[in-house]
Amino acid sequence: MAADHKYNDKIWRICGVDTHGRCPAGTVEAQMTRSAERSDELAGTDGVRNDRRTFLKHLALVAPVGRVGRATSFDAGDLVHEQADTGEDVWRQLGHDAANTSYNPAATGPSEPIEERWRFELPDDGVVYAPVVAGDTLYTTNNFLAGTLHAIATEDGTERWQFSAPEGRFGMQAVVDDTVYVGSTDGTVYALDAATGDPRWLFVTSSDTIKNGKVHDDTVYFGDDTDVKALDATTGELRWRFDDVDAPQHYLSVGSGGVYVPAEDENVYALDAETGEERWRFEEPTAATLSTAVADGTVYVGGEDTNVYAVDAETGEERWRFEAPTFPTLEPAVADDTIYIQDLETVYALSSETGEERWRFEDLHRVTWTLTTVVPGTIYVGRMFNLYALDAASGEERWRFEVRPDETYEGKAFASPAVVDDTAYVGMTRGAGERPLRGVILALE
Numbered sequence: 001m002a003a004d005h006k007y008n009d010k011i012w013r014i015c016g017v018d019t020h021g022r023c024p025a026g027t028v029e030a031q032m033t034r035s036a037e038r039s040d041e042l043a044g045t046d047g048v049r050n051d052r053r054t055f056l057k058h059l060a061l062v063a064p065v066g067r068v069g070r071a072t073s074f075d076a077g078d079l080v081h082e083q084a085d086t087g088e089d090v091w092r093q094l095g096h097d098a099a100n101t102s103y104n105p106a107a108t109g110p111s112e113p114i115e116e117r118w119r120f121e122l123p124d125d126g127v128v129y130a131p132v133v134a135g136d137t138l139y140t141t142n143n144f145l146a147g148t149l150h151a152i153a154t155e156d157g158t159e160r161w162q163f164s165a166p167e168g169r170f171g172m173q174a175v176v177d178d179t180v181y182v183g184s185t186d187g188t189v190y191a192l193d194a195a196t197g198d199p200r201w202l203f204v205t206s207s208d209t210i211k212n213g214k215v216h217d218d219t220v221y222f223g224d225d226t227d228v229k230a231l232d233a234t235t236g237e238l239r240w241r242f243d244d245v246d247a248p249q250h251y252l253s254v255g256s257g258g259v260y261v262p263a264e265d266e267n268v269y270a271l272d273a274e275t276g277e278e279r280w281r282f283e284e285p286t287a288a289t290l291s292t293a294v295a296d297g298t299v300y301v302g303g304e305d306t307n308v309y310a311v312d313a314e315t316g317e318e319r320w321r322f323e324a325p326t327f328p329t330l331e332p333a334v335a336d337d338t339i340y341i342q343d344l345e346t347v348y349a350l351s352s353e354t355g356e357e358r359w360r361f362e363d364l365h366r367v368t369w370t371l372t373t374v375v376p377g378t379i380y381v382g383r384m385f386n387l388y389a390l391d392a393a394s395g396e397e398r399w400r401f402e403v404r405p406d407e408t409y410e411g412k413a414f415a416s417p418a419v420v421d422d423t424a425y426v427g428m429t430r431g432a433g434e435r436p437l438r439g440v441i442l443a444l445e
Helices: 027-043 052-059
Strands: 003-006 116-125 132-134 137-141 148-153 159-164 170-176 179-184 188-193 199-204 214-216 219-223 228-232 238-242 253-255 258-262 267-272 278-283 289-295 298-303 307-312 318-323 333-335 338-342 347-351 357-361 373-375 378-383 386-391 397-402 418-420 423-430 438-444
Touching: 116 148, 132 170, 132 418, 137 170, 137 438, 148 170, 148 179, 170 214, 214 253, 228 258, 253 289, 258 289, 258 298, 267 298, 289 333, 333 373, 373 418
Parallel strands: 003 159
Antiparallel strands: 116 438, 132 137, 137 148, 148 159, 170 179, 179 188, 188 199, 214 219, 219 228, 228 238, 253 258, 258 267, 267 278, 289 298, 298 307, 307 318, 333 338, 338 347, 347 357, 373 378, 378 386, 386 397, 418 423, 423 438
């Protein structure tokens, strides 16, 4: 039976465990107080409300030394690393890597005839979030009504454990080494043991939500409603915060020594990854920016206007722009010398050097779409009831996997697939009208 870690309104920090698996008296409070003091130092009295009072408020919810599932010891000397292109056949974050390239150079993907190896139906109402995969486990969340993270065996689709937040729902998720990081609409970032779901640390903000973040080297980067923050990935300690930004958006990226943050104020902010200091800002001319991806010294920007921009990662100068007929995808995918974007009806392949169009594929269901996923030779695009596989060089359709709206799958759309080895792991939300929305994970090979 899968372990079920209900959070039970308890807020925990890292602690050493005694022989009974319990936190020694005073350790939880000491850890939270030290983190609060560090937050006070960085934020100032008028800064984010992740201060002593906020921590002590949550401390009142901690049960006297006991368990949440099982308290877990943690070697603070362990480092957490994530590189954009290591050749490792995993899909650790939304967009595959911290750079947001959506490209797995080590995968092959499924080949015809496409078969469904297994499916996992999320037990709670809501919209399934795009999965991440590391080792033999897939992690996914329900990001609509329920705040539950599910760990699923990639071999057969059985659930290994689940973790539920006291309130809110999960969005951001990443798995690096032996830790899963998730952000919730209760304004909290959680670090969990990837094998068991046991909590290691959490970071509480005063925000209503955590925007999608990234883990790079030993740092967790994320935006919330007010600013951008960087946390130590092993301890959850606040390293820096940048608050001169208006509503940072979901798809920030990390690479070339910088953190590239799209915002509703029509700017992309380039921050120093070590210090959080602003390097430059790029103003998108006509609309809010929604996403960034970075590769080979270039930041690719997509947003609510009909342009995709290539910006020099060092200087912030525009290199080129491509105008699509309607507004493009939330996130450009980058593979070798090509970037792939979508608008409402079309997939485009562009030269990453010049922005020149190489090909387009127009036979798409236009209502909803997902982020583009790329492996060597193939790109994957989900639209409503179809998952398309296109030839990366020519744009020709190789195959499509179609799910008809019937008693099993009624309505809605695919989530962005994670492609690892020869399998595509795809989230799909079913339900329409008076029927509740339910998430499903499919393993296609």
